[in-house]
Amino acid sequence: MSLRRISAADAIARLGEFSAVIDARSESEFAEDRLPGAVNWPSLNDAERASIGTEYKQVSPFAARKRGAILVARNIASHVERELLTLERDWRPLIYCWRGGHRSGALSLVLDQIGFSVQVLDGGYREFRRAVVAELETLPDALDLHVVCGATGSGKSRLLGALAAAGAQVLDLEGLACHRGSVLGPVPGMPQPSQKGFETRLWQVLRGFDATRPVFVEGESRTIGRLRVPEHLVDRLRDAPCLAVEMPLDARVALLIEDYAHLVADAEALCALLARLRELRGAATVERWQQLARGGDFPTLVRELLAEHYDPIYARSTARHYQRFGQAQQLALADGGAATLAAAAQVLAGAPAAPGDDR
DSSP states (O other), X not given: OOOEEEOHXXXXXXXXXXXXXXEOSOHHHHHHOOSTTOEEOOSSOHHHXXXXXXXXXXXXXHHHHHHHXXXXXXXXXXXXXXXXXXXXXXXXXXXXXXXXXXXXXXXXXXXXXXXXXXXXXXXXXXXXXXXXXXXXXXXXXXSEEEEEEEOTTSSHHHHHHHHHHTTOEEEOHHHHHTBOSSTTOBOTTOOOOOHHHHHHHHHHHHHTSOTTSEEEEEOOOSEETTEEOOXXXXXXXXXXXXXXXXXXXXXXXXXXXXXXXXHHTOHHHHHHHHGGGHHHHOHHHHHHHHHHHHTTOHHHHHHHHIIIIIHHHHHHHHHHHOTTGGGOEEEEOSOSOHHHHHHHHHHHHTOOOOTTOOO
């Protein structure tokens, strides 16, 4: 038998070595967060866990364990039949559950008895989660962060994409959060991950950066949609050198209409989102914006939203939160077109540190 337990630190360091990373928890636990690259082989699914829990409380622990053993055995047999019949002996999985106990233990035992080299994450997902939280407190310190600032519609997100295409290191917080960071920010067809899932995605990206090269990241608030950016990363961003992106108003309006085409095509969905601004901007103003949306006058609507809502918020927030914005490197973009952004990205990707960066 070759089953052995390994620590979370060891598992993280060797993630790329395993033939598969198998999560033996239920489907809802797996959906909330998991180890990078994991697949879900539940020893008990959500309905079965609920049923066993009820029997444990209402009948007896012994009766619940007997019934649980039946369900776990059936599920493991199904996993083996579905996944393992064509695999060779050199297949080497890492298996985990919540705490590295019964659910991963049952699956690991069967696979070990078959003859596979099985490793079990000691402490399970809980220990992995602790390692992620601890590293999110230290990883940002090693990075040369450069914050891309600019008013709404100035092409910051597009510039990050162009920088990534040019070979620069980019931390796309909005992409990781599946949200554009404002009241109009939900991305169609892409629900936000859980808070834990967002932090695991972020942790994985941060670990992959080369600390000797700059990392470009858009300036964000402490929250993106319903998700919180880890506090230590926020602190590092607010003390980092800045790149100030500027774009003419007409170009910003055109860019926003392009980027929010799904709302331009669905005025009622846009009006529902605008309704969330009533308390901040007043009912009369919001009703006017809704009338513009329903009437299809999106250029006027966007201009008013920028002038009366987004630009004032941006000016106050940037001045208050980004300590080095006054020494920011300036970047003037004529428009948000691909050629304009690609040219700027090529310069930035090979540029020296921004003025004011004394590290």
